[in-house]
Amino acid sequence: MSQTxxxxxxxxxxxxxxxxxxxxxxxxxxxxxSTALRLLRTLHEHGLVYRQEDQRYRLGARLFALAQEAVxxxxxxxxxxxxxxxxxxxCGHTVHLAVYEEQEVLYIDKVESRYPxxxxxxxxxxxxxxxxxxxxxxxADLTEPERRAIAEKLDYPxxxxxxxxxxxxxxxxxxxxxxQGWATDLGGHEESINCIGAPIRGADxxxxxxxxxxxxxxxxxxxxxxxxxxxxxxxxxxxSREYSGTNRPKKA
Amino acid sequence: MSQTxxxxxxxxxxxxxxxxxxxxxxxxxxxxxSTALRLLRTLHEHGLVYRQEDQRYRLGARLFALAQEAVxxxxxxxxxxxxxxxxxxxCGHTVHLAVYEEQEVLYIDKVESRYPxxxxxxxxxxxxxxxxxxxxxxxADLTEPERRAIAEKLDYPxxxxxxxxxxxxxxxxxxxxxxQGWATDLGGHEESINCIGAPIRGADxxxxxxxxxxxxxxxxxxxxxxxxxxxxxxxxxxxSREYSGTNRPKKA
DNA sequence: AATGGGTGTTGCATATGTTGCAACAAACTT
DNA sequence: AAGTTTGTTGCAACATATGCAACACCCATT
Numbered sequence: 001m002s003q004t005x006x007x008x009x010x011x012x013x014x015x016x017x018x019x020x021x022x023x024x025x026x027x028x029x030x031x032x033x034s035t036a037l038r039l040l041r042t043l044h045e046h047g048l049v050y051r052q053e054d055q056r057y058r059l060g061a062r063l064f065a066l067a068q069e070a071v072x073x074x075x076x077x078x079x080x081x082x083x084x085x086x087x088x089x090x091c092g093h094t095v096h097l098a099v100y101e102e103q104e105v106l107y108i109d110k111v112e113s114r115y116p117x118x119x120x121x122x123x124x125x126x127x128x129x130x131x132x133x134x135x136x137x138x139x140a141d142l143t144e145p146e147r148r149a150i151a152e153k154l155d156y157p158x159x160x161x162x163x164x165x166x167x168x169x170x171x172x173x174x175x176x177x178x179x180q181g182w183a184t185d186l187g188g189h190e191e192s193i194n195c196i197g198a199p200i201r202g203a204d205x206x207x208x209x210x211x212x213x214x215x216x217x218x219x220x221x222x223x224x225x226x227x228x229x230x231x232x233x234x235x236x237x238x239x240s241r242e243y244s245g246t247n248r249p250k251k252a
Numbered sequence: 253m254s255q256t257x258x259x260x261x262x263x264x265x266x267x268x269x270x271x272x273x274x275x276x277x278x279x280x281x282x283x284x285x286s287t288a289l290r291l292l293r294t295l296h297e298h299g300l301v302y303r304q305e306d307q308r309y310r311l312g313a314r315l316f317a318l319a320q321e322a323v324x325x326x327x328x329x330x331x332x333x334x335x336x337x338x339x340x341x342x343c344g345h346t347v348h349l350a351v352y353e354e355q356e357v358l359y360i361d362k363v364e365s366r367y368p369x370x371x372x373x374x375x376x377x378x379x380x381x382x383x384x385x386x387x388x389x390x391x392a393d394l395t396e397p398e399r400r401a402i403a404e405k406l407d408y409p410x411x412x413x414x415x416x417x418x419x420x421x422x423x424x425x426x427x428x429x430x431x432q433g434w435a436t437d438l439g440g441h442e443e444s445i446n447c448i449g450a451p452i453r454g455a456d457x458x459x460x461x462x463x464x465x466x467x468x469x470x471x472x473x474x475x476x477x478x479x480x481x482x483x484x485x486x487x488x489x490x491x492s493r494e495y496s497g498t499n500r501p502k503k504a
Numbered sequence: 505a506a507t508g509g510g511t512g513t514t515g516c517a518t519a520t521g522t523t524g525c526a527a528c529a530a531a532c533t534t
Numbered sequence: 535a536a537g538t539t540t541g542t543t544g545c546a547a548c549a550t551a552t553g554c555a556a557c558a559c560c561c562a563t564t
Contacts, residue, residue, distance in 0.1 A: 001294045003521065004551065005260040009298040016321040022512060032553050037513070042253040046261040050497035052331065055512075059322040061497040064455050067319035069268040070311035101313045102299050108313065126317065255550065256522065274541060284524045289542070307541075 007031060008039045012059065015049065019056040076200065076209045077108050080239045084111050084211065087235050091228055093215040096197075098127055099208070100138035103150065105129050108209075130156050130164045131188035133197030134210035140178040141199065141207035147174055160191045182233055184226075185212075192217040194225050198236035202243060211236055259283060260291045264311065267301065271310040328452065328461045329361045332491045336363045336463065339487050343480055345467040348449075350379055351460070352390035355402065357381050360461075382408050382416045383440035385449030386462035392430040393451065393459035399426055412443045434485055436478075437464075444469040446477050450488035455496035463488055 007029055014020065014028055026036035040057055043049035047062025071077060077097060084095045088111040097109035105127040129135045139147060151167040151174075164170045177183040185195040197212030213232055215225055259281055266272065266280055278288035292309055295301040299314030329349060336347045340363040349361035357379040381387045391399060403419040403426075416422045429435040437447040449464030465484055467477055 001297060002256055002260065002290055004254055004256040005291060005294040006297070008254065008257040008260070009294065009300065012298075012318055013321075016318050016325065018325045018327075023510095033511095034513075034554085035552060038254055038551080039257060042257040042261065045253060045258070046264075048261065052494060053334065058326070058497070059318065061455050063315070063322070064319045064497075066264055066268055066311065067316045070313065070315045099313060101302055102296075104299075104314075106313050106317055108316070275539090285540085286525085286542075287523060290522080 004039075007035075008043060011036075011039060011043060012048065012063075015057060015059050019052060019058040021056045025057065071108060076239075076243055079243050080200065080209065080211065081109060083235050083239050083242075084109060087111075087213070087231070090231065091213060093213050093219070093225075096134060096212045096214065098132075098134040098138065098210050098212075100135075103153075105132065105135040105138055107134075128157075128159065128189045130154055130170055131159060131185050133183040133185040133195040133212045136174060136177045136183040136185075137197050137199045137210035138207055140174040140183070147171060159189050160187055162187045162191075164188065182229060183210075183212075186222050187217075194222045196225055196229055196232055198229075198233045199240075200236050200243060201240045208243065211239070256291075259287075260295060263288075263291060263295060264300065267309055267311050271304060271308040273308045277309065323454070326495065328491075328495060331495050332452065332461065332463065333361060335487050335491050335494075336361060339363075339465070339483070342483065343465060345465050345471070345477075345480075348386060348447075348464045348466065350384075350386035350390065350462050350464075352387075355405075357384065357387040357390055359386075380409075380411065380441045382406055382422055383411060383437050385435040385437040385447040385464045388425060388429045388435040388437075389449055389451045389462035390459060392426040392435070399423060411441050412439055414439045414443075416440065434481060435462075435464075438474050439469075446474045448477055448481055448484055450481075450485045451492075452488050452495060453492045455498065460495065463491070 010029060011025060014025065020028075022033055022037055022040070025040065026033040029036055029039075040049055044051060044057075044060070047060045048066075049057050050060035051057055076099065080097050084097060088095045095111040096107055098105050098107050107127060127135050129139070139150065142150070148171065151170050154167070154170070156164055156166050156170070158165065164173060181199065183197045185193075185197075187194060193214055193216050195212045195214040197210055199207040200209040200211060202208045211232070213225070213228060262281060263277060266277065272280075274285055274289055274292070277292065278285040281288055281291075292301060296303060296309075296312075299312045299317075301309050302312035303309055328351065332349050336349060340347050347363040348359055350357050350359050352358075359377055359379060379387050381391075391402065394402070400423065403422050406419070406422070408416055408418050408422070410417065416425060433451065435449045437445075437449075439446060445466055445468050447464045447466040449462055451459040452461040452463060454460045463484070465477070465480060
């Protein structure tokens with residue numbers, strides 16, 4: 001791989017955390033200031049980096065444009081969105097859509113709860129991979145060696161007492177999820193929040209995305225939330241059918 | 253500037269047009285296949301590029317995550333502040349910056365009038381939402397159903413005889429504000445104080461904040477204050493440009 | 505007005521890292 | 535099975551990125 005490009009690209013996540021000046025960039029990259037300057041200049045010419053009035057650098061508009069095109073290319077999102085909204089209309093809770101890519105699970109869509117109490121999550125943000133219902137669904141579909149490889153590499157932070165403690169427990173949970181075709185997260189990420197999720201499959205049966213419904217204890221108990229399971233699964237299946245084209249041909 | 257990085261970054265807009273295989277990328281870059289391969293690999297490692305099952309490359313979801321993180325860490329206040337100060341330097345009146353959050357409009361910055369007579373307001377304090385110019389600007393940008401939902405829920409205290417009396421009047425006012433792109437509050441909150449305001453927009457055109465200039469009658473009449481409108485609008489636009497990073501368009 | 509610390513910027517010699525090649529591997533067509 | 539297309543690796547040659555040191559600049563301090 002290319003060292004120069006590697007360094008240049010490392011600047012992006014760094015700037016995503018907030019603006020930084022030349023010195024800071026150089027230091028965090030471990031290179032000379034002049035080197036950092038030239039990398040930043042190149043990024044700047046491509047519009048990925050913007051220089052604000054105080055001379056500090058931050059991510060540029062071009063990146064947003066690219067990101068926009070990137071999500072548009074993920075057409076699961078496009079197809080799923082109206083169904084997620086419809087589901088939210090019926091149950092009122094927060095609905096998430098996530099995909100697995102490069103060892104990460106990312107939220108790519110979200111429909112906010114209608115209740116005043118909202119949970120914290122962020123589109124584009126990596127999911128708590130060891131506990132989230134959507135993460136379990138997406139990982140459960142990998143091959144057994146892949147699952148094991150990933151499970152070994154992960155950290156298992158104990159967000160709550162009910163978080164997945166270690167690789168063994170995680171693999172076991174994935175096996176259950178794979179078997180039953182749906183997943184839960186009962187207070188594993190935040191003590192008072194429960195989720196239920198179902199997989200969205202492509203034409204070949206592989207899981208291409210996962211969706212979930214989340215609600216805090218103060219609104220509905222875990223048992224009540226579970227009564228929504230059939231609805232969630234049906235929604236996921238509808239989306240799967242539309243996505244895989246067995247129902248409605250939509251796009252070329 | 254760096255040739256290697258330049259080439260690597262040129263791949264991104266190329267892939268934004270749709271997935272492409274190694275050969276196509278190499279050809280459109282004008283480099284050898286092996287070179288393109290190494291560049292793509294580096295992009296891949298950073299998650300900016302994703303390799304789909306048919307081995308073709310497309311933009312990766314990480315791009316989306318980066319952009320999302322960036323907007324979240326973008327501080328309007330930080331960017332706006334120097335411009336607000338400059339505006340205050342020129343006109344001498346109190347300048348406010350406000351955002352909409354969770355059904356409320358909050359002041360997040362303020363530059364005090366240089367005149368001895370000052371109006372009462374406080375950073376972090378909720379704004380008089382039915383009358384303030386900044387509130388009108390922020391609410392006017394919501395969707396029609398959202399606006400109606402909020403307008404219904406609000407109280408309409410008659411701070412003065414010129415306060416907005418009810419939901420119908422408020423919605424009508426919002427429509428006007430939305431149309432004209434600026435707002436006023438002429439004695440609606442305190443009998444002797446007038447404000448004019450303008451919206452600050454993000455890269456996608458949505459209103460992310462609003463600013464206003466306020467002055468009491470004893471210093472300038474409402475008509476005199478209105479002569480500042482072009483200046484206020486220009487300032488808001490300058491901030492918008494800087495915030496959205498669209499100041500410097502550059503092309504290959 | 506002069507000094508000094510803090511930036512960002514440029515020219516240059518060195519050698520490091522990138523390049524294109526050509527040969528190899530693998531997957532599909534015929 | 536042979537042939538075509540596409541992706542991948544090792545290597546030698548050279549172009550390119552690198553760090554340095556000197557410079558320019560701005561701001562605060564004296």
